[in-house]
Amino acid sequence: MATESKLTKNLYTDITRLKLLNKSDAEVKFLLLTSPFTGDEDDDDLADKKREEYSITGQIYPNSEIYRERSYAIEIILTKTFPLDPPKVCFITPIYHPNIEEKGDFCNDLLVKTAKWTPKTSLVEIVKIVVRHVDEPDADNPVRAALFFYVSCFVHIYVQAEYVIVGRILPNSDIFKESAFQIEIKLTSSYPLEPPEVRFLTPIYHPNVTKDGKFCHALLLKTSRWKPGTKLVEVVRVIVEHIDNPDIDYSINPEIGREYLDNRVEFNRKALKMVEQHKLPRN
Incomplete structure (x- = not known):
């Protein structure tokens, strides 16, 4: 020695x-x-x-x-x-x-x-x-898996005084863990007094996401739980958690919400089919 x-x-x-x-x-x-x-x-x-x-x-x-x-x-x-x-x-x-x-x-x-x-x-x-x-993050071994968010684009729209962040989330539930999902977080000129707008660029079959990709949750509503001190990390955390665990009380698509509650097998089949059609790599 x-x-x-x-x-x-x-x-x-x-x-x-x-x-x-x-x-x-x-x-x-x-x-x-x-x-x-x-x-x-x-x-x-x-x-x-x-x-x-x-x-x-x-x-x-x-x-x-x-x-x-x-x-x-x-x-x-x-x-x-x-x-x-x-x-x-x-x-x-x-x-x-x-x-x-x-x-x-x-x-x-x-x-x-x-x-x-x-x-x-x-x-x-x-x-x-x-x-x-x-x-070059190691996506296969994240220590904060639920919070993995790979930012691929950051755009400042000067005319409208907006910031647009584009990245990928990696859900963990049985169906949605098969893919990464590209999302857009738009910070308007009134941010952080008003919450950001979140939209899914990758199609997803989900009670809290509209057909055109708009994500709905209580945290992101100005009249509900939004606070100007809320960090973007918390916004991403909420998105991932509620993709894995749909919030039926805030179903922006009522038909899918009812299907999730009353016919989970059919919901899983449709959700998985859409995942397979539009899946993105998780690394």
């Missing part, structure tokens, strides 16, 4: 290489903010450092259409068993992402000891893993 001094020196070398990711020609960009080393220690000082939990913080700069709009501060925590065990990566900057827990923990099988982790993985490679999987 490597000595404490060797482990610490290797870490110092690894962090030095990590700093090079701030160069303009780097494959991915990473700005180091803090590390266990102040930058003015010599080799003897490093050898004397006590091996505890090390924390490295920095900013990543994703490249995808949505996430490239800003940088994200992350923390890489190296435990006493590093590099035998993988580090823990946590997002300090809040981010809405299927592979990142609400509290910020980043989850990917490359950073799990029992999966693909190898002790030779460098800090540079770890940062590349994080950036790559922020840009």
Whole structure:
């Protein structure tokens, strides 16, 4: 087993290489903010450092259409068993992402000891893993499956002062989990005082969705439960939950609502048929 001094020196070398990711020609960009080393220690000082939990913080700069709009501060925590065990990566900057827990923990099988982790993985490679999987979400293993929402388009309509967000939801119920569904969230000039308008672009047979795709729910009615502080994350959550569990009290299509209550077998048959006709990939 490597000595404490060797482990610490290797870490110092690894962090030095990590700093090079701030160069303009780097494959991915990473700005180091803090590390266990102040930058003015010599080799003897490093050898004397006590091996505890090390924390490295920095900013990543994703490249995808949505996430490239800003940088994200992350923390890489190296435990006493590093590099035998993988580090823990946590997002300090809040981010809405299927592979990142609400509290910020980043989850990917490359950073799990029992999966693909190898002790030779460098800090540079770890940062590349994080950036790559922020840009390319792992839809097969989301840690927030019910909230998975892949944004494919964000449009600002200047003339009407509207914002349009287009993305895909991934329901979990037996019928609707067979497909992804593309939806449009329109934020009018009166948003957030008034709720957004939600429309399904992918056809769906559902009591709370009209033939032309309009989604109806109490939360999205100005006179009901809508509050200006409601976040878009909550809007997406409501959509997914009520696609999986139809709200018959707000059936915008009464015939389908009655069929859902009185003849579930027939409803399931029609809903599944439409899913099969218009299904979209879930990744």
